[in-house]
Amino acid sequence: MARLTEENIRLAREIISRYPKPRSATIPLLHLAQEQDGFVTNEAMEHIGQLVGATSAEVYGTASFYEMFKFEPVGKYLINICGTMSCALMGSEELMHHAESRLGIHMGGTTADGLITLERAECQAACTEAPCLQVNYRYRFRVTAENFDTLVDQLQSGALEGEIPAHGTVAAVRQHIPADKGVGAVAPEDVTEGPAWLDGKAAL
Amino acid sequence: MTSNPGGTWPHAPGFYVGDRPKIVTSRFEYEDSYTLQRFEATDGYKGLRAALAKPAAEVHEEVRNATVLGRGGAGFPAGNKWGLTPQGVWPRYLVVNGDESEPGTYKDRLLMERDPHQLIEGCLIACYAAGLSQCFLYIRGEMALAQERVATALNEAYAAGYVGKNILGSKFSVDIVLHWGAGAYVVGEETALIESLEGNRGMPRLKPPYFPAAIGLYGQPTIVNNVETLANLPWLARNGAAAYTAVGTATSPGTRMVAVSGHVKRPGVYEIINGTTTFRDLIYGEEFCQGIRNGNELKAFVPGGGSAPWFTEDQLDVAFEGPQAGAAGSMLGSGAVMVMDSTTDIPRAALTLTRFYAHESCGKCTPCREGGTWLERILSRVVDGKGTDADLDQLLEVGQSICPGEFPHASNEKLGITAVPFPYRMNTICFVGPSAYAPVHSALTLFRSEFESRVTKRTLIPVTAVAQ
Ligand SMILES: Cc1cc2nc3c(=O)[nH]c(=O)nc-3n(C[C@H](O)[C@H](O)[C@H](O)COP(=O)(O)O)c2cc1C
Ligand code: SF4
Ligand code: FES
Numbered sequence: 001m002a003r004l005t006e007e008n009i010r011l012a013r014e015i016i017s018r019y020p021k022p023r024s025a026t027i028p029l030l031h032l033a034q035e036q037d038g039f040v041t042n043e044a045m046e047h048i049g050q051l052v053g054a055t056s057a058e059v060y061g062t063a064s065f066y067e068m069f070k071f072e073p074v075g076k077y078l079i080n081i082c083g084t085m086s087c088a089l090m091g092s093e094e095l096m097h098h099a100e101s102r103l104g105i106h107m108g109g110t111t112a113d114g115l116i117t118l119e120r121a122e123c124q125a126a127c128t129e130a131p132c133l134q135v136n137y138r139y140r141f142r143v144t145a146e147n148f149d150t151l152v153d154q155l156q157s158g159a160l161e162g163e164i165p166a167h168g169t170v171a172a173v174r175q176h177i178p179a180d181k182g183v184g185a186v187a188p189e190d191v192t193e194g195p196a197w198l199d200g201k202a203a204l
Numbered sequence: 205m206t207s208n209p210g211g212t213w214p215h216a217p218g219f220y221v222g223d224r225p226k227i228v229t230s231r232f233e234y235e236d237s238y239t240l241q242r243f244e245a246t247d248g249y250k251g252l253r254a255a256l257a258k259p260a261a262e263v264h265e266e267v268r269n270a271t272v273l274g275r276g277g278a279g280f281p282a283g284n285k286w287g288l289t290p291q292g293v294w295p296r297y298l299v300v301n302g303d304e305s306e307p308g309t310y311k312d313r314l315l316m317e318r319d320p321h322q323l324i325e326g327c328l329i330a331c332y333a334a335g336l337s338q339c340f341l342y343i344r345g346e347m348a349l350a351q352e353r354v355a356t357a358l359n360e361a362y363a364a365g366y367v368g369k370n371i372l373g374s375k376f377s378v379d380i381v382l383h384w385g386a387g388a389y390v391v392g393e394e395t396a397l398i399e400s401l402e403g404n405r406g407m408p409r410l411k412p413p414y415f416p417a418a419i420g421l422y423g424q425p426t427i428v429n430n431v432e433t434l435a436n437l438p439w440l441a442r443n444g445a446a447a448y449t450a451v452g453t454a455t456s457p458g459t460r461m462v463a464v465s466g467h468v469k470r471p472g473v474y475e476i477i478n479g480t481t482t483f484r485d486l487i488y489g490e491e492f493c494q495g496i497r498n499g500n501e502l503k504a505f506v507p508g509g510g511s512a513p514w515f516t517e518d519q520l521d522v523a524f525e526g527p528q529a530g531a532a533g534s535m536l537g538s539g540a541v542m543v544m545d546s547t548t549d550i551p552r553a554a555l556t557l558t559r560f561y562a563h564e565s566c567g568k569c570t571p572c573r574e575g576g577t578w579l580e581r582i583l584s585r586v587v588d589g590k591g592t593d594a595d596l597d598q599l600l601e602v603g604q605s606i607c608p609g610e611f612p613h614a615s616n617e618k619l620g621i622t623a624v625p626f627p628y629r630m631n632t633i634c635f636v637g638p639s640a641y642a643p644v645h646s647a648l649t650l651f652r653s654e655f656e657s658r659v660t661k662r663t664l665i666p667v668t669a670v671a672q
Pocket of ligand 1: 635
């Protein structure tokens with residue numbers, strides 16, 4: 001737990017190479033760190049700073065702005081229940097109360113076994129399927145108290161191991177640009193003319 | 205497993221196909237709509253081929269002639285936006301706004317999950333036409349499936365030669381880089397999106413001078429377009445501007461995706477005809493939401509995402525036409541309609557939105573940072589029955605500090621009030637501050653009695669002189 005592993009350093013360099021400026025890779029690399037350790041450690045932020053050319057304070061400054069980055073351990077499964085308008089109109093408050101009593105924790109808390117962290121979230125772009133929630137950013141729609149209990153049972157029994165990766169991994173698929181196919185990052189300092197396909201004629 | 209009551213599989217949850225022109229959702233009926241194989245079998249990348257067969261300027265002209273209104277909220281025509289870049293400044297970038305997080309909005313996620321190749325093709329056409337040298341596709345952090353589908357589609361598209369060096373054997377070369385966020389609503393604002401893409405806290409920049417088309421990513425001219433806007437381009441490039449403008453009206457051509465949520469019988473995402481479809485069609489129409497649930501009455505609806513002032517039944521005949529909605533006192537925003545029936549606790553409903561914007565304030569401007577928090581606190585107090593009549597006036601006063609002058613609202617026959625048209629004046633850099641106030645102002649203007657019945661009269665303590 002700490003700095004990025006060899007494999008993740010390789011991935012980090014690949015990600016950095018796609019951007020004209022390395023600092024643009026900060027957020028993707030923070031995700032990589034969170035994927036590795038389940039949360040973002042100080043050592044990882046220092047390491048990311050070295051990789052993108054920023055101080056660890058700058059990396060923390062960026063990281064702390066964004067809701068998804070955690071700086072201390074959370075449960076293996078993070079359940080985010082949406083509480084914005086459409087979900088509220090369809091009973092998300094009641095669902096949150098139910099979730100709290102079923103898990104015996106308050107919003108923001110983690111179960112004693114470290115399995116589940118419960119959070120109140122904002123609109124998840126699934127408003128027509130209210131009330132909804134995400135488990136490690138995988139959706140469940142039109143959730144009733146019963147559905148919620150089933151979900152918790154499944155998480156506890158390990159039935160969703162295959163479907164839902166542990167907290168930290170968001171997308172399980174990565175982009176990969178093959179070396180012979182990619183153009184490479186187009187940095188401002190490397191270009192002074194319009195692109196070749198315009199044939200010197202600027203678009204309008 | 206994943207419950208899917210919103211529509212019968214293979215439709216994405218909540219999406220309803222209809223017997224209307226389909227410009228961006230034509231593949232949603234296929235279970236494998238997101239694969240390259242299905243895409244190629246259904247006119248995929250034909251728009252790109254058609255575009256590459258013409259000079260870039262001609263493709264740009266076609267997009268301009270089609271009046272493709274931006275679908276991200278502001279409704280600015282894409283072809284015109286592309287023309288705002290300063291002459292002779294290179295390179296230029298495309299940043300795709302897939303940060304969808306405005307309350308009520310649900311369409312870009314569907315487009316990314318269900319038809320990622322269509323979006324990729326749209327990005328390519330935009331880059332070709334406007335001379336953009338690299339594309340960054342920014343997807344909201346919390347959207348795992350959308351990120352996976354777009355990553356897979358990009359990997360497929362690179363392997364097949366649709367993206368990257370010398371696309372389809374032409375001189376056109378561009379990389380599309382998948383970028384993903386980490387949860388912050390305000391990052392959807394285009395200058396904040398650029399800050400975030402540069403690796404910073406996602407705080408909006410001042411416009412002017414930071415109009416992205418002039419000074420955007422790394423200080424270079426940058427086009428920021430919404431996912432749905434770009435998803436329109438393949439169809440347009442295949443069928444031409446005349447076919448595009450034949451759908452909808454002259455000022456609002458084509459279709460748009462609208463999510464209707466809340467207390468309707470059939471909440472869902474619909475691709476509707478722009479300009480002519482009315483809110484009545486949408487909320488009550490058989491092919492759309494089929495009316496209010498449980499036989500209840502309509503109380504109010506938010507017509508264009510959480511930031512929009514509210515409408516009531518008096519505005520049901522307003523059509524999806526920007527100027528019409530503006531004159532009626534609101535806006536169409538991001539295509540999100542939230543419906544409240546007669547059982548709705550109005551102050552509490554307003555609070556769910558105000559709390560959202562107060563929490564999402566980036567803190568850069570005082571009226572938003574302080575004002576939003578104040579609005580939330582006062583409104584909470586009122587909702588909990590602990591407020592006084594003075595609180596109601598204070599809500600409006602705080603609102604004035606964010607948006608001085610008259611704030612837009614709808615007309616209401618019963619109350620005898622006439623509409624104040626959009627837009628408003630504001631003391632903030634972006635629309636988050638005003639958006640915290642919009643629901644409070646609408647609710648107080650249209651449903652003041654619900655607030656009054658909840659507060660106690662402030663007892664004035666008489667000041668008596670201690671000594672004569
Ligand atoms: C606070 C705020 C949040 C926004 N969120 C989004 C968003 O999530 N997605 C989006 O496309 N546009 C969003 N916008 C609008 C963008 O700033 C920008 O206008 C839009 O992406 C331009 O694309 P278009 O011209 O294709 O519509 C937001 C604007 C503001 C002020
Ligand atoms: S209005 Fe609010 S969110 Fe927007 S820049 Fe100002 S403080 Fe930040
Ligand atoms: S309000 Fe819950 S998903 Fe939009």
